Amino acid sequence: MTPVMWEYVRPEAVAWAAFIFLVGITFAGALIAVLPRNIIYNVFGLATCILGVAGLFIFLGSEFLAMMEILIYIGAISVAIVFAIMLSQPLHLTIPPTWRPKLYLSFAVSAAVFVSFSIIVVRTPWEEALLRSDDWTVLRLGRLLLTRYELLFELISLTLLVAIIGAIITAAALGSGRGKEVK
Amino acid sequence: MNSLNTYLFMALLLFCIGLLGLLKRRSLIGMLISVELMLNAAGLNFMAFNRFLAPDPAVGQVMVLFIMGIAAAEAAIALSLILALFRKIRSVNVEQARQLKG
Numbered sequence: 001m002t003p004v005m006w007e008y009v010r011p012e013a014v015a016w017a018a019f020i021f022l023v024g025i026t027f028a029g030a031l032i033a034v035l036p037r038n039i040i041y042n043v044f045g046l047a048t049c050i051l052g053v054a055g056l057f058i059f060l061g062s063e064f065l066a067m068m069e070i071l072i073y074i075g076a077i078s079v080a081i082v083f084a085i086m087l088s089q090p091l092h093l094t095i096p097p098t099w100r101p102k103l104y105l106s107f108a109v110s111a112a113v114f115v116s117f118s119i120i121v122v123r124t125p126w127e128e129a130l131l132r133s134d135d136w137t138v139l140r141l142g143r144l145l146l147t148r149y150e151l152l153f154e155l156i157s158l159t160l161l162v163a164i165i166g167a168i169i170t171a172a173a174l175g176s177g178r179g180k181e182v183k
Numbered sequence: 184m185n186s187l188n189t190y191l192f193m194a195l196l197l198f199c200i201g202l203l204g205l206l207k208r209r210s211l212i213g214m215l216i217s218v219e220l221m222l223n224a225a226g227l228n229f230m231a232f233n234r235f236l237a238p239d240p241a242v243g244q245v246m247v248l249f250i251m252g253i254a255a256a257e258a259a260i261a262l263s264l265i266l267a268l269f270r271k272i273r274s275v276n277v278e279q280a281r282q283l284k285g
Contacts, residue, residue, distance in 0.1 A: 015184065016184060019184045023193065026193070027196065027200075030197055030200045030220055031200065033200075033204065033216050033217070033220060034200055034201070034203060034204035034207070034208075034213075034216075034217060034220070039210060039212055039213060042212075042213055042216050043216065045216075046216050046219060049197075049223070050223065053197075053223050056190070056230075057227075057230055059184070060190070060231060060233070060234040061234050062230065062233075062244055064244070065230070065244055065247055068251060069226075069251070072251045072254070072255055073219070073223075073251070073254075076258075077254065077255060077258045080258060080259065080262055081212060081215065081216065081258070081262065083262075084212060084262040084265055084266060087266055087269075088212075088265060088266055088275055102206075102207070103207060105206070106203055106206030106207040107203065107207075109202070109206060110199045110200075110202045110203040113198075113199055113202060114195060114196065114199040117195050117198075118192065118195060121188060121191045121195065122188070126187055126235075126236060127236070128235065128236050129236060129237060129238035131238055132237070132238050132239075132240075133238065133240065135239075135240065135241065136240050140241045141241050141244055141245065144241050144242070144245055145245060145248075149245055152249065156249055156252040156253070157252075159252070159253070159256050160252055160255060160256045163256035163259050164256075164259050166260060167259040167260050167262070167263035168263070170260075170263040170264060170266075170267050171262075171266045171267060
């Protein structure tokens with residue numbers, strides 16, 4: 001566009017369009033992650049939904065967490081799920097049709113949860129804190145992680161280490177013929 | 184776009200979609216994907232409260248980082264268990280895993 005045309009584009013309109021687009025891909029991705037029966041579509045739906053949520057994190061003021069979201073969920077978890085699909089080949093197995101009452105019950109339960117929680121959301125008087133700091137920098141985040149939340153940080157790191165070692169042992173030793181096979 | 188309730192309802196809808204998937208699916212990998220959706224809804228909720236109500240915006244971000252760490256550990260464990268189960272019963276369907284039923 002020419003510079004003259006840019007003057008007619010209002011920043012709020014662009015922000016609204018971006019917001020609606022992000023909400024759209026978030027929920028479209030979430031529905032694709034849940035509804036289709038082909039598991040590969042579900043993984044791509046999950047990745048799309050994560051992209052939308054990362055964009056919403058930018059709207060909520062934290063670019064750092066948006067990057068972390070993409071890095072961890074798309075870069076690590078989705079790729080790990082794709083590897084698990086590749087190794088366990090669920091695409092070649094025949095799937096019996098879903099028992100119909102289970103389908104209706106699951107829709108009913110999630111609708112009930114939605115209605116009851118939305119009543120809670122609407123009827124609670126949310127109150128803003130009296131004193132609010134506006135320090136959104138990564139510097140403060142890093143300071144907090146290494147001072148006030150250091151024990152939690154170390155615990156999470158240890159949990160992750162133990163989980164990954166346990167995952168390797170479970171996947172490598174339990175399944176590869178050393179465990180007892182079931183006829 | 185700039186109100187707390189918008190984000191709370193979006194997180195609630197995301198959580199309910201995840202719950203629907205968790206109840207509906209029988210493939211263990213599909214259930215794991217639904218659990219990831221629910222964890223994301225929790226993170227979105229933390230960030231919304233952080234942006235609109237909390238006194239210190241760094242605390243909510245720290246919590247969301249911890250949620251992501253837990254989600255990564257959970258996914259690693261769950262995927263390795265799914266692989267081990269697949270090697271035993273040649274299926275990733277939860278309804279096939281009933282050896283303890285007797």
